[in-house]
Amino acid sequence: MDSLARSLRGHGLPHPICVDIAREAIEADDVEGAHERAEGFRRSLLTDVVNATGVLLHTNLGRAPVAHRQAATAQTVEFDLRSGARGSRQSAVGRLFARLCGAQSAMVVNNNAAAVLLVLAALAEGRDVPVSRGESVEIGGSFRxxxxxxxxxxxxxxxxxxxxxxxxxxxxxxxxxxxxVALVMKVHPSNYRVDGFVEETSIAELATLDVDVMADIGSGLLDANVPWLPGAPPAWSAGEPAAVQAIADGADVITFSGDKLLGGPQAGIIAGRADLVERCARHPLARALRPGGLVLRALQDTALTYLDGRAATDIAFWRMVARPLDELEASATAMRERLVDEHGVDAADLAVEATEALPGAGSAPGITMPSFALVVRGDHLAALRERPTPVIARTRDDRTILDLRSVDPTDEAHLTAALAAIVGTDGDGATAPRS
Known part of the structure; x- marks a missing residue:
């Protein structure tokens, strides 16, 4: 047992896990399969991957990519430096998001489903809430x-x-x-769209009613004008509800996600009239749904990035959106030439093609943005996933498509290495057979 467990250390797993795997292998009379079991366990852990699917906010890959590091030090999560007394964990981040949304107040919970639940529990428990039948939706993960x-x-x-x-x-x-009726609720359908003979009631129209208006805008676009990007707003963002406009149109309280178009960590933001947000903050559910210091600090960094005008360069999602189309084509072309000239990839097996990328995560349903991809003959998805840095792509018509719109430029070296090993001469010394 000890000898087998020690032999598994090369998989980078802690010794107690290696012992468990060795015991399972011995009990299953599968000693020879112990290393495969260990590798399977390692690959079941959260792992950095290259997202070459063309879906920028891929739900299964964590939605918005977020880079956040902080030192292992104490921080003022619930401490007021001015008074020396206990403070509110909602105070700093709440003020920042209220400012970003043009609202009186804001607070944060652990995701948008929690935000919707808390607002309804705090403001409408035991009372009626009208919702359009066309907005009584199910969103990913059985959020109904x-x-x-x-x-x-x-x-x-x-x-x-x-x-x-x-x-x-x-x-x-x-x-x-x-x-x-306690309030009326408007829900952004997020992941589907109805076209044709349709009509909906706007927030501005609902604001004329003699009740409060709650708007779940879902995807977390802060401002429909997208002022952090140069030029006009992206065409794909047209029609996407935005926080600033929802508040300006008369919504009394709004909710939205932190890890979609906002480009931050998973969180749910509640913003709106100060008395309504305060009622949410006082509700018993607020403690159960509150985020920890890591999320709060990452959200604070995200908010400050927008307020500093750095979102286009410092928030990964908007950096992907803003990357020029000709730059994507040039990168794909350079990678193809390198693979053909230096790594023995058959030029007939590798092409550069125009593609359509997606915002993803229920944002701007049915809308795409132009992109370029490397397209490889054959289905190589499994082999790409087996790489030291796994690459996640998509296939169509027995061709593997690696869309560069969702790939950070610093990860393009991983794509080159993966393709060189799979369809070039870097792997087994011979080009892969054609499908």
Whole structure:
């Protein structure tokens, strides 16, 4: 047992894990498979990968890439330096996001589902909340609006139809003697779009009602004008709800994700009228849903990056969005030439092609952005995943597509090395056979 466990140390696992794996292998009469078991365990751990799928906010790959480091020191999570007394963990980050959204106040919880749950529990428990039938949606991970509302303790009132909901539909629900409406809720569908004979009620129209308006804008675009990028807003962002405009149009409270278009860590932001945010902060669920110091510090860094005007260069998602198309083509072309000239890849097996990348994570559904990719003959997904730095790509028509829009330039060396090993002469000394 000890000898087998020690032989597994080369997989980079702690000794107690190696002992467990050795014991399992011996009990299964599979000593020869112990190393395969150890490698399987190692690869089950969270691992850095290269995202070459062309989906910038890939849910399975952690959505927005975030670089955050902090020293192992104490920090003022709940300590007020001015008074020397206990402070609020929401104070600093809340002020920053209130400023970014143009709201009176803001607070943070651990994801947007939690934000929606907390707002409804704090502001509408035991009362009615009208929602358009076309917005009573299910989002990834089985986040279903009716079920979240039920768990919050409020009552869903369906209004309108799947494709058309007018202000009059909400007015009837609010004025009905059979309802006790606490607020109306508008939900961004996020991961689907209905086209054709459709009509929805805007936040500005809902703000004319004699009740509070909650807007779950979902993806976390801060400002529809995207002022941190040069020039006009990206075409794909048109129609995406944004925090600044939602507050300006009259939403009393909004919720959105931190790890989508905001480009920060997983979190849920609640912003809006100060008295409503305060009621959320005082609710018992707020303690259960609060983030820790790591998330708060990463969100603070994200907020300061926007306020400093550095989002286009310092936030990975917007850096990918802003990368010029001709630069992507030039990078793909240079990589192809290097693979053909230096690594023996057959030129007929490797092409540079224009592609369409996606924002992803339910942001701007159905909308794409232009990109370029390296396209390799054959399905090499499994081999790419087996690389020391795994590469995640996609296939179509028995061709492997590595889209550069979602790849950081510093990771392009990993793509070159992976392809050189898989379809070049770097791996087994011979070019891979054609499919």
């Amino acid at each position: 609006v009716p079920e979240v509302m039920e768990r919050s303790g409020c009552r869903l009132v369906d209004v309108g139809t799947t494709n058309r909901t007018r202000l009059a539909d909400y007015e009837r629900a609010v004025s009905s003697p059979d309802t006790d």
